Amino acid sequence: MSEIIKIYCDGACKGNPGKSGSGLSIYSGAKLPTLLYGEYNERGTNNTAELNALYKALLLASKAQNAIIYSDSKYSIDCITKWAYNWKKNGWTKKGGDIKNLEIIQLSHNLYEEIKHTTKIEYVKAHTGIEGNELADRMAMVAISSKSVEYQEYQYSLIDSVLKI
Numbered sequence: 001m002s003e004i005i006k007i008y009c010d011g012a013c014k015g016n017p018g019k020s021g022s023g024l025s026i027y028s029g030a031k032l033p034t035l036l037y038g039e040y041n042e043r044g045t046n047n048t049a050e051l052n053a054l055y056k057a058l059l060l061a062s063k064a065q066n067a068i069i070y071s072d073s074k075y076s077i078d079c080i081t082k083w084a085y086n087w088k089k090n091g092w093t094k095k096g097g098d099i100k101n102l103e104i105i106q107l108s109h110n111l112y113e114e115i116k117h118t119t120k121i122e123y124v125k126a127h128t129g130i131e132g133n134e135l136a137d138r139m140a141m142v143a144i145s146s147k148s149v150e151y152q153e154y155q156y157s158l159i160d161s162v163l164k165i
Contacts, residue, residue, distance in 0.1 A: 002065040003028065004066045004067065005028050005060070005068075007057040008024065008070045008124070009050075009056065009057040009071050009136055010024075010053055010137045010139070011051070011053045012046075012144060017044060018045075020044025020144065021037060021141070021144040022038060022039040022052045023136045023137065023138065024056060024057055025133075026060060027132060032157075033132065033135060035135055035138075035139050035153065035156065036056070037139040037148055047075055047076070048101055050075065051101050051108065053071070054069070054108055055107060058080075058108055058115065058119070059111065064118070067115075068122060069120070070123075070132060070133060071121065071124065072126035079109075080121070084106075131159065131163075138162055138163065142165065
């Protein structure tokens with residue numbers, strides 16, 4: 001049986017819309033998690049930051065043989081794993097108007113369709129002390145403070161030092 005890679009993803013926004021960023025913590029084996037931050041947007045939203053983080057997690061999961069993605073955004077999860085099926089069937093339209101964030105939703109849903117047999121996406125409640133989710137949250141904030149558009153790996157030696165950010 002192959003090792004399960006656990007990926008926590010989160011988005012943050014200062015103002016909505018406002019400065020936004022995405023963060024991830026990736027657990028692979030017994031070593032410290034890999035922390036990534038990026039997708040800074042001067043005029044982003046909570047939802048775009050969450051969707052960008054989930055898309056990056058899907059990209060990482062696509063390189064693994066077995067992955068679980070954890071997100072604290074029911075909106076993002078439902079867009080990709082539930083609502084997209086009807087939207088796609090209806091020509092990427094919905095009753096009541098445009099689908100917001102359509103481009104990233106389409107990219108994410110298409111990738112999810114390719115890897116859903118080896119990747120689970122699960123909801124995790126935010127700000128409840130779950131280490132991976134807390135680390136991803138801190139990375140989203142680092143993306144905003146550093147204004148990093150490209151994903152960068154965060155260098156650290158102690159998890160507690162990251163959690164204090």
